[in-house]
Amino acid sequence: MDKERLLRVKKVMEERDIDLIVCKNPENVLYLSGYWPVMGWSLVIFPLDDEPILIVPQAELEFAEVGWVKDIRPYETETLREIWNPYKLISDIIKEIEVRKGAKVGCEFYWETTATNSVVGEINYASNATFSLLKDAWNVELVDITDMLLELRMVKTDFELQRIALANELARIGLEALIDNVKEGMKESELAAEAEKAVYSEGVDYKGKVRRARAFAFVMSGENSAKAWYPFNISSSRRIKRGDIILIEFNVCADGYWADITRTWVLGSPTKEQEDMFHVLIEAQDEVFKEVVSGMKANEADNIAREYIKSKGYGSLFPHRLGHGVGLRIHERPAIHPASHDLLKENMTVTVEPGLYTKNFGIRVEDDVIILRRGVKNMTPFLKELSLHS
Numbered sequence: 001m002d003k004e005r006l007l008r009v010k011k012v013m014e015e016r017d018i019d020l021i022v023c024k025n026p027e028n029v030l031y032l033s034g035y036w037p038v039m040g041w042s043l044v045i046f047p048l049d050d051e052p053i054l055i056v057p058q059a060e061l062e063f064a065e066v067g068w069v070k071d072i073r074p075y076e077t078e079t080l081r082e083i084w085n086p087y088k089l090i091s092d093i094i095k096e097i098e099v100r101k102g103a104k105v106g107c108e109f110y111w112e113t114t115a116t117n118s119v120v121g122e123i124n125y126a127s128n129a130t131f132s133l134l135k136d137a138w139n140v141e142l143v144d145i146t147d148m149l150l151e152l153r154m155v156k157t158d159f160e161l162q163r164i165a166l167a168n169e170l171a172r173i174g175l176e177a178l179i180d181n182v183k184e185g186m187k188e189s190e191l192a193a194e195a196e197k198a199v200y201s202e203g204v205d206y207k208g209k210v211r212r213a214r215a216f217a218f219v220m221s222g223e224n225s226a227k228a229w230y231p232f233n234i235s236s237s238r239r240i241k242r243g244d245i246i247l248i249e250f251n252v253c254a255d256g257y258w259a260d261i262t263r264t265w266v267l268g269s270p271t272k273e274q275e276d277m278f279h280v281l282i283e284a285q286d287e288v289f290k291e292v293v294s295g296m297k298a299n300e301a302d303n304i305a306r307e308y309i310k311s312k313g314y315g316s317l318f319p320h321r322l323g324h325g326v327g328l329r330i331h332e333r334p335a336i337h338p339a340s341h342d343l344l345k346e347n348m349t350v351t352v353e354p355g356l357y358t359k360n361f362g363i364r365v366e367d368d369v370i371i372l373r374r375g376v377k378n379m380t381p382f383l384k385e386l387s388l389h390s
Contacts, residue, residue, distance in 0.1 A: 020104070022105055035056075043130075053072075056074055057076075153332060191219045212255055227357075299340045
C-alpha cells in the first residue's frame with residue numbers, strides 16, 4: 001500500500017471540502033486503489049472518512065486483489081442469458097452504498113485524454129453515462145476534480161518512483177534487443193517489433209515485480225526521422241540503409257506506470273554534422289541536469305537547454321518543448337515548455353528531450369529523470385552512443 005499517496009489525497013480532499021471521489025478512468029483507478037483495470041469497467045469510490053471501495057467485473061477479481069483496497073465488490077460479467085449491461089450492474093452496487101444527502105462528490109468531468117487500460121485496443125473512460133448513474137443513485141453534488149488529480153499526480157511517492165524505474169529498466173531491455181537485431185534492409189516496423197517483443201516476453205514477471213508489461217516502439221529512419229518531432233510517430237515499411245539515422249520513440253508500460261524515452265543512432269558511421277548535433281544535445285541535457293533545482297519554473301528549465309543549443313548555432317532546429325511529466329501516462333504535467341509556469345518540485349518525474357531536425361534527418365535524445373532538491377537522478381543514462389557498427 002502506498003500510504004504516502006493516500007494521505008496526500010485525503011489532505012487535499014479535506015482542503016477542498018470533498019467528501020468522496022469516484023473515478024472510472026483506468027489511470028485514476030490505479031492511482032487511488034493500486035489496481036490497474038484490465039478492461040476499464042472498474043470504479044473506485046474513495047471516501048474522505050472511510051475505507052475505499054473497488055467495483056470490478058467478476059472476471060477481474062484475481063487481478064484486483066493485488067491492489068490495496070480490501071472492500072472489493074465484483075459484479076457479474078457477460079453470460080448467455082443476456083447481453084452484458086455493466087451500467088445496470090454497477091448501479092445496483094452503488095445504490096447499496098450509503099452517501100449522505102448533499103455530499104460533495106469529486107469526478108473526472110474534464111478528463112478527455114486518458115492512458116490505456118490493459119486491453120489497449122479499447123479504451124473505457126468516465127463520461128455522462130457514469131455521471132448520470134451517480135446522480136440517479138445518490139442525492140449529492142458532483143464536482144470536477146480533474147485539476148486536483150493532475151496536480152496530485154505530478155509529485156511521485158517512493159512507491160511510484162520504484163514502479164516508474166521498473167518501466168525504465170524494461171525500456172533498456174527493449175532497446176538492447178533492437179541494437180542486437182538491427183541490420184541493413186530491415187523495415188522500420190520489423191525493428192520496432194524487436195523492441196516491443198523483448199519487453200512483452202521479458203517484462204512479464206520481471207524480477208517477480210511486474211505482472212503486465214507492454215511496449216510501443218516507433219522507429220523512424222533516414223528522412224523519416226526529420227518528422228520525428230511531429231505530434232505523431234509512425235513506423236513505416238521503409239527499409240533501413242547503411243548510413244541511415246535510426247530514431248526510436250519508445251513508450252513502455254509496467255502495470256500502468258510508464259517510461260518514455262528516445263534514442264538516435266546511425267547504422268555505421270555518422271557524418272561530422274550529425275556527430276556535432278548529437279553531442280550538442282547531450283551537452284544541453286547535461287546543462288539541464290546540473291542547473292535544475294526544486295522550485296524552478298518549468299519554462300526556466302526549458303530555457304537552459306534552448307539557450308545552450310542556440311549558443312551552438314542550432315536554435316532554429318529545436319522546434320518543440322524540452323519535456324513533460326511521465327508516470328501513470330506517457331504525457332502528463334508538468335509541461336516543460338517556454339510558456340509553462342508549472343513549478344518543478346522534488347520527486348517529479350519528467351522527460352528531458354531536446355531534438356534537432358533538418359530537412360533530411362532528425363536527432364533526439366530523451367531521458368526520464370527524477371527532480372531532486374538540486375539536479376536530477378537520471379533513470380535512463382544508458383545506450384547514448386551515436387554509432388551502431390552492425
